[in-house]
Amino acid sequence: MDPSGQSAPANVGPGAVQRRLIYFGLIALFMVQTALTWTRSTEVPPGLGTLNETAQQGRQLFLDFNCTACHQFYGLGGHMGPDLTNVTRATGKGAAYARGIILHGTERMPMLGVTPEQADAIVAYLEAWASSGTYPVRGFNPTPYGTYLEMHNDDDQ
Numbered sequence: 001m002d003p004s005g006q007s008a009p010a011n012v013g014p015g016a017v018q019r020r021l022i023y024f025g026l027i028a029l030f031m032v033q034t035a036l037t038w039t040r041s042t043e044v045p046p047g048l049g050t051l052n053e054t055a056q057q058g059r060q061l062f063l064d065f066n067c068t069a070c071h072q073f074y075g076l077g078g079h080m081g082p083d084l085t086n087v088t089r090a091t092g093k094g095a096a097y098a099r100g101i102i103l104h105g106t107e108r109m110p111m112l113g114v115t116p117e118q119a120d121a122i123v124a125y126l127e128a129w130a131s132s133g134t135y136p137v138r139g140f141n142p143t144p145y146g147t148y149l150e151m152h153n154d155d156d157q
């Protein structure tokens with residue numbers, strides 16, 4: 001402040017060059033960070049949102065055979081048959097089990113005329129679902145210590 005009570009403009013006087021350097025330096029850093037953030041893509045693990053070619057065929061077959069009329073993923077779909085989200089990794093089931101039922105049906109599920117190649121593709125599609133998460137959602141019982149009690153008995157269901 002000078003005696004008249006007015007402060008000197010910020011772009012003159014001692015330290016003005018340094019202030020500008022910091023100012024433009026920060027803008028430059030911001031631009032570099034923005035460029036890095038927006039030009040790098042996010043890595044998605046396989047199975048989570050990305051279907052390989054076989055699984056994509058399986059997805060189309062799943063629609064063509066209208067499996068959705070009776071089955072669900074994550075609880076969404078028809079309810080004549082069970083949820084298929086984790087069937088390829090469920091205890092006592094698995095890929096071969098699913099393939100067998102898809103090919104031959106059961107007493108309750110019709111044999112739909114799926115060929116062995118088509119069954120392989122459908123199983124690849126089911127495996128992609130299985131690697132995307134667990135359904136039903138696991139029990140969650142938190143303790144005051146920040147742990148949760150099911151931690152050591154989480155069986156894959």
Ligand code: HEC
Pocket residue numbers: 061062065066067068069070071080081082083084087093097098099101102106107108109110112114122
């Ligand atoms: C008309 C209804 C219906 C259609 C259509 C149908 N399913 Fe099923 N599915 C069932 C029923 C009901 C079961 C239970 C069978 C049993 O317990 O005997 C079943 C069982 C299964 C199982 C075993 C699930 C488990 O957890 O044990 C798989 C895998 C399966 N179906 C896949 C398929 C696929 C893939 C298609 C399409 C190509 C399909 N299903 C079409 C009714 C259907």
